[in-house]
Amino acid sequence: xxxxxxxxxxxxxxxxxxxxxxxxxxxxxxxxxxxxxxxxxxxxxxxxxxxxxxxxxxxxxxxxxxxxxxxxxxxxxxxxxxxxxxxxxxxxxxxxxxxxxxxxxxxxxxxxxxxxxxxxxxxxxxxxxxxxxxxxxxxxxxxxxxxxxxxxxxxxxxxxxxxxxxxxxxxxxxxxxxxxxxxxxxxxxxxxxxxxxxxxxxxxxxxxxxxxxxxxxxxxxxxxxxxxxxxxxxxxxxxxxxxxxxxxxxxxxxxxxxxxxxxxxxxxxxxx
Ligand SMILES: [Zn+2]
Numbered sequence: 094x095x096x097x098x099x100x101x102x103x104x105x106x107x108x109x110x111x112x113x114x115x116x117x118x119x120x121x122x123x124x125x126x127x128x129x130x131x132x133x134x135x136x137x138x139x140x141x142x143x144x145x146x147x148x149x150x151x152x153x154x155x156x157x158x159x160x161x162x163x164x165x166x167x168x169x170x171x172x173x174x175x176x177x178x179x180x181x182x183x184x185x186x187x188x189x190x191x192x193x194x195x196x197x198x199x200x201x202x203x204x205x206x207x208x209x210x211x212x213x214x215x216x217x218x219x220x221x222x223x224x225x226x227x228x229x230x231x232x233x234x235x236x237x238x239x240x241x242x243x244x245x246x247x248x249x250x251x252x253x254x255x256x257x258x259x260x261x262x263x264x265x266x267x268x269x270x271x272x273x274x275x276x277x278x279x280x281x282x283x284x285x286x287x288x289x290x291x292x293x294x295x296x297x298x299x300x301x302x303x304x305x306x307x308x309x310x311x312x313x314x315x316x317x318x319x320x321x322x323x324x325x326x327x328x329x330x331x332x333x334x335x336x337x338x339x340x341x342x343x344x345x346x347x348x349x350x351x352x353x354x355x356x357x358x359x360x361x362x363x364x365x
Contacts, residue, residue, distance in 0.1 A: 097359035098302035100309050118290050119161040121181035123246060124148035125193035128171030133196030135263040140194045141169065147192050147259060154283035157323035158339055178249035188220065189254035190286060191246050194262040204264040205234030209241040209256040216289060217253035224257055224285030231277050232270050233260055257282065284325050291339055291365065297346035300361040301353060302335040310335050320356060
């Protein structure tokens with residue numbers, strides 16, 4: 094028998110059988126700026142490029158986890174903020190997430206991650222906080238969540254909306270964090286979105302390992318991602334837990350478990 098990877102001596106959780114509806118949430122991802130609008134520029138770096146790459150990679154992780162993703166742009170084109178908001182409204186998106194990088198009037202004077210929302214107290218705020226905290230755990234300064242009711246993409250969207258400033262583009266320190274742990278940043282943002290969606294209703298997660306040491310969890314995460322599995326790490330009850338996928342339908346989780354087991358992993362199905 095293969096034992097689930099662990100350095101924590103945690104026993105397996107019983108599998109529960111339940112019929113639940115499918116993960117149907119649609120997330121609109123908005124890569125800030127584009128085309129003639131470069132956003133922030135620092136040395137050879139243009140915000141519009143960082144935003145587009147980040148949006149596409151975050152979108153891939155969300156799609157692997159069963160989320161329906163729409164994009165306001167998938168190439169270097171310009172759309173007005175109003176057009177972006179309307180596109181999300183017309184597609185019936187459940188959440189709107191705009192990804193940007195920040196800039197200060199003077200380079201290397203400010204750093205950190207910061208998120209904007211229309212109004213405090215809703216699902217947008219929860220999502221923004223989750224994303225900020227995940228980014229903070231990667232070394233970014235957490236500058237908090239701010240209300241920006243006049244930003245068109247927040248004001249004109251009819252669903253919870255968040256604008257994330259994923260570090261300062263004109264900060265060498267933030268760019269180092271961004272480039273050296275890019276995959277971690279993609280996961281941090283995707284996970285913040287996923288956790289917010291999934292906290293709303295029951296779902297199944299496939300747990301592959303439980304660790305006291307974060308480095309052990311990260312090692313397993315890299316192994317899983319390297320083999321093409323949709324993996325992520327959650328810090329919960331004092332342990333670093335490695336999961337591969339979260340699903341509304343138990344059958345979907347069981348299919349993934351089967352593939353993981355064929356690859357030599359011991360899995361546990363966890364219902365939230
Ligand atoms: Zn921007």
